[in-house]
Amino acid sequence: MATSRFNFQSFLVRLVFALVLVYASYNPSGYSWFHWAKETLFAESLSISPGFAMASVVLLIGWVVYIRATLRSLGALGLGLAFAFFGIIVWWLVDIGLIGVASVSVMTYIVLFLFGAILATGMSWSHIRRRMSGQLDVDEVDE
Helix, strand or coil: CCCCCCCHHHHHHHHHHHHHHHHHHCCCCCCCHHHHHHHHHCCCCCCCCHHHHHHHHHHHHHHHHHHHHHHHHHHHHHHHHHHHHHHHHHHHHHHCCCCCCCCHHHHHHHHHHHHHHHHHHHHHHHHHHHHHHCCCCCCCCCC
């Protein structure tokens, strides 16, 4: 039985899984599913390995779970506000000089981190909302 206790550690677990999903899908280092797909699908002879197929399906499952949960818990307005909130944080850090925009790679890592943070917030929002307001989000009810 699942526990109803939600704490900062619960959020961190969701954040770690979101970051693994985001950075495994794409990152500027050259070691990601995107780079693997580019090499596999645009090679002279198309040769899809079982490992590539499995990685593709596992990542797709992760994206579907995270995006569906985020859209259902935050909604379109909440998602827009989350992007605005995290976007303004990056803008502010650039404005005060803590982040330089000279390195595209660094900015890409930061944007990917914030995207993972939005996904983790979406996965956690129903729990957070319940603690703040006492209201429960329910999608299905067994009678």
